[in-house]
Amino acid sequence: MVNRWDCRTVDPAELESRYSVDDLADFIDLTVNDEPSEEALRSLERIQEIMEDLPPREADFVELYFFRHLKQTDIASIFKVSQPTVCYRLQRATMRIQFMLSLPDVTVDEIEDAMGVFLEDPKDVKIMVLMYKTTCQSEVAKRLGVTQGLVRHRFMRATQKMQDDEAMQVYAGIFDAISKNLNILREVQRSVSDTRVTSVVD
DSSP states (O other): OOOOOOOOOOOHHHHHHHSOHHHHHHHHHHHHHSOOOHHHHHHHHHHHHHHTTSOHHHHHHHIIIIISOOOHHHHHHHHTOOHHHHHHHHHHHHHHHHHHHHSOOOOHHHHHHHHHHHOSOHHHHHHHHHHHHHOOHHHHHHHHTSOHHHHHHHHHHHHHHHHTOGGGHHHHHHHHHHHHTHHHHOOOOOOTTOOOOHHHHO
């Protein structure tokens, strides 16, 4: 059983200092190169799961930088962007990945099962599952074909309802932490031309 833990709003500067690109690189190198423990393997699996819901460009940058060990300047050249753009995107992706790794280790299936029992409206269940996966209201709204305002209202309502139910405290803590850090975890707006270059990285 996952224990409750203290959730609070995190200052962006503090978050950046806590979740550095170098720290994540060291962790991945340690996990891949040494004999990984079961816990390390699960963390690596979680990173792969989180990457599936990163903005596509950020997922590409993470794959190339952390797993294929390309330099930021080389990634910038491949995608025809500046090196500072690559650095910024990696920082955003690192914050999202390490924030999600700091949450209690529950699976998407566990979230979906718990929400399915707790919430009456299937749309609310989908909103909560997608908010856990993406931590991005606009992305959830886009996937469900609804307004961002509706997503925010339903998300905050369900999170508050969980806080009043003793049996849902683990999930209440997870969603409360996400709600308090939405500004930090929001997706960076991408231009129309900002598409994945899979042919280059495959």
